[in-house]
Amino acid sequence: xxxxxxxxxxxxxxxxxxxxxxxxxxxxxxxxxxxxxxxxxxxxxxxxxxxxxxxxxxxxxxxxxxxxxxxxxxxxxxxxxxxxxxxxxxxxxxxxxxxxxxxxxxxxxxxxxxxxxxxxxxxxxxxxxxxxxxxxxxxxxxxxxxxxxxxxxxxxxxxxxxxxxxxxxxxxxxxxxxxxxxxxxxxxxxxxxxxxxxxxxxxxxxxxxxxxxxxxxxxxxxxxxxxxxxxxxxxxxxxxxxxxxxxxxxxxxxxxxxxxxxxxxxxxxxxxxxxxxxxxxxxxxxxxxxxxxxxxxxxxxxxxxxxxxxxxxxxxxxxxxxxxxxxxxxxxxxxxxxxxxxxxxxxxxxxxxxxxxxxxxxxxxxxxxxxxxxxxxxxxxxxxxxxxxxxxxxxxxxxxxxxxxxxxxxxxxxxxxxxxxxxxxxxxxxxxxxxxxxxxxxxxxxxxxxxxxxxxxxxxxxxxxxxxxxxxxxxxxxxxxxxxxxxxxxxxxxxxxxxxxxxxxxxxxxxxxxxxxxxxxxxxxxxxxxxxxxxxxxxxxxxxxxxxxxxxxxxxxxxxxxxxxxxxxxxxxxxxxxxxxxxxxxxxxxxxxxxxxxxxxxxxxxxxxxxxxxxxxxxxxxxxxxxxxxxxxxxxxxxxxxxxxxxxxxxxxx
Numbered sequence: 001x002x003x004x005x006x007x008x009x010x011x012x013x014x015x016x017x018x019x020x021x022x023x024x025x026x027x028x029x030x031x032x033x034x035x036x037x038x039x040x041x042x043x044x045x046x047x048x049x050x051x052x053x054x055x056x057x058x059x060x061x062x063x064x065x066x067x068x069x070x071x072x073x074x075x076x077x078x079x080x081x082x083x084x085x086x087x088x089x090x091x092x093x094x095x096x097x098x099x100x101x102x103x104x105x106x107x108x109x110x111x112x113x114x115x116x117x118x119x120x121x122x123x124x125x126x127x128x129x130x131x132x133x134x135x136x137x138x139x140x141x142x143x144x145x146x147x148x149x150x151x152x153x154x155x156x157x158x159x160x161x162x163x164x165x166x167x168x169x170x171x172x173x174x175x176x177x178x179x180x181x182x183x184x185x186x187x188x189x190x191x192x193x194x195x196x197x198x199x200x201x202x203x204x205x206x207x208x209x210x211x212x213x214x215x216x217x218x219x220x221x222x223x224x225x226x227x228x229x230x231x232x233x234x235x236x237x238x239x240x241x242x243x244x245x246x247x248x249x250x251x252x253x254x255x256x257x258x259x260x261x262x263x264x265x266x267x268x269x270x271x272x273x274x275x276x277x278x279x280x281x282x283x284x285x286x287x288x289x290x291x292x293x294x295x296x297x298x299x300x301x302x303x304x305x306x307x308x309x310x311x312x313x314x315x316x317x318x319x320x321x322x323x324x325x326x327x328x329x330x331x332x333x334x335x336x337x338x339x340x341x342x343x344x345x346x347x348x349x350x351x352x353x354x355x356x357x358x359x360x361x362x363x364x365x366x367x368x369x370x371x372x373x374x375x376x377x378x379x380x381x382x383x384x385x386x387x388x389x390x391x392x393x394x395x396x397x398x399x400x401x402x403x404x405x406x407x408x409x410x411x412x413x414x415x416x417x418x419x420x421x422x423x424x425x426x427x428x429x430x431x432x433x434x435x436x437x438x439x440x441x442x443x444x445x446x447x448x449x450x451x452x453x454x455x456x457x458x459x460x461x462x463x464x465x466x467x468x469x470x471x472x473x474x475x476x477x478x479x480x481x482x483x484x485x486x487x488x489x490x491x492x493x494x495x496x497x498x499x500x501x502x503x504x505x506x507x508x509x510x511x512x513x514x515x516x517x518x519x520x521x522x523x524x525x526x527x528x529x530x531x532x533x534x535x536x537x538x539x540x541x542x543x544x545x546x547x548x549x550x551x552x553x554x555x556x557x558x559x560x561x562x563x564x565x566x567x568x569x570x571x572x573x574x575x576x577x578x579x580x581x582x583x584x585x586x587x588x589x590x591x592x593x594x595x596x597x598x599x600x601x602x603x604x605x606x607x608x609x610x611x612x613x614x615x616x617x618x619x620x621x622x623x624x625x626x627x628x629x630x631x632x633x634x635x636x637x638x639x640x641x642x643x644x645x646x647x648x649x650x651x652x653x654x
Contacts, residue, residue, distance in 0.1 A: 032434025077286030109338025139164030148197025171314025261285025279483030290477030295325035393530025425477030577604030
């Protein structure tokens with residue numbers, strides 16, 4: 001295989017990791033689909049034309065009348081156009097001679113495998129779409145999906161899109177209560193779940209948890225059960241239906257619903273600064289345009305690629321870059337159910353070798369775990385099929401970038417370090433692999449057709465240095481609101497500066513060459529292992545426990561997860577701080593939210609540091625958690641509280 005890897009643009013022997021830059025090799029650049037170094041300036045000259053050309057690569061049932069209608073903070077893209085997401089992911093590939101191409105290569109954690117062609121995906125999506133219609137689901141209805149990482153999760157999403165129903169996928173690791181809250185907020189009438197799933201050799205009791213959720217979700221009329229294994233479960237007559245029986249009796253073809261470009265495609269819940277998760281709404285035409293275009297542009301996607309995005313479909317990365325973007329582009333996608341270290345720490349690398357994966361898109365959390373496990377695990381496998389690597393979910397530190405580049409990419413694969421959010425729907429900042437130099441730790445520049453700047457608190461542009469990231473013009477895949485809460489949408493995202501500037505709540509710094517380095521969240525949302533978790537959500541869950549009077553959650557640096565969750569808890573009278581109680585409180589958070597929210601530590605104390613007005617000073621708690629010298633304590637009502645907490649925290653580390 002020819003060496004097509006990036007090359008350092010300068011002598012690097014005396015440079016720090018974060019000062020190195022790498023250009024794509026001449027061979028990679030020559031073969032790249034996008035080789036125009038002026039693409040950003042050309043797109044900026046006529047942004048609407050750029051996105052209209054991108055939208056034209058999709059199949060529309062009716063062309064749009066107007067590219068963009070912008071009434072800040074509300075946008076309408078491709079006004080008047082009619083489109084169907086399912087048709088663009090299935091039908092058009094079947095019609096264009098790709099029916100026998102693999103759409104999904106799936107591997108279950110126990111080792112079972114399935115290959116689904118575009119024809120097979122098309123058939124199953126059509127049949128399940130008809131099955132949903134037989135259950136009374138119609139255009140505009142909401143359908144909740146609570147499944148493991150199995151192909152039926154993709155089928156369910158596309159079947160909803162086919163009939164114009166709005167899906168809301170709930171991560172299979174979330175608890176019954178978290179599922180209940182999301183179902184009720186969306187008003188879903190059907191829940192799709194499974195008898196169970198696998199994670200690190202353990203069974204995920206999804207139907208069991210779903211049953212508890214449905215007890216308090218009066219909007220649910222039917223529950224569809226996918227049979228993943230032979231797990232024990234309870235089937236409720238007339239409410240519960242086996243997936244395989246429904247599709248067995250369903251008609252083979254379901255006409256795709258002509259959806260207005262602005263019809264909702266899905267709702268996806270993400271943590272916010274209050275205890276209530278936000279239902280982010282994405283519509284059809286603009287979203288499909290954004291994810292399709294960026295899939296091709298960022299990953300240099302070619303017909304021969306075997307593409308693996310390791311994200312779960314319960315997160316936006318799974319929506320945009322496992323399902324809608326790659327399938328609309330006709331890609332062959334790898335999908336894996338389980339953990340990267342089960343049964344051994346080379347599970348990912350064995351799959352890369354087995355399936356000839358050419359593009360790998362994963363999270364810094366996973367990369368740091370691979371680093372910790374050591375380079376001997378990937379060395380056991382032939383990874384020469386890889387030609388491009390990607391990073392998503394949080395900023396990747398330069399050391400992890402270099403390890404990824406050297407030990408996984410063999411110093412030949414460009415790395416696209418991507419920044420975007422659930423709210424943006426699509427990748428916003430990264431390097432273009434065929435033209436841009438890469439800098440470990442820096443994401444890159446805004447993609448073509450986007451207007452993104454770093455601003456100071458007064459809204460003034462920062463040309464060199466740090467500030468807050470802002471998106472200053474609308475973009476196709478942008479969120480269209482928060483489900484049922486238009487005022488929260490306006491105040492949370494569009495009120496930091498002017499009504500037409502989006503506040504990303506991320507700190508960033510910009511270099512002289514325009515490259516942006518992300519510094520993390522500036523609100524009360526933590527990024528734990530690439531998953532956004534609101535501090536208020538954690539605190540609300542703990543205060544729900546009868547032993548807890550007050551709680552304050554913070555994030556501290558963690559070598560693997562990026563951030564780890566530490567919670568300082570004040571107990572009610574009559575409860576004593578014990579190791580057993582700390583363990584019980586951790587389990588309580590898991591029951592309320594899910595295992596991803598399990599605190600790394602819970603510090604039980606008599607009081608929390610507060611100002612004289614009663615505000616908890618989380619700054620001081622972060623100082624304690626990070627082991628820093630304590631900041632100013634003059635505004636505290638009781639300065640001695642901090643010293644007691646610091647002592648308790650340090651004793652717990654011994």
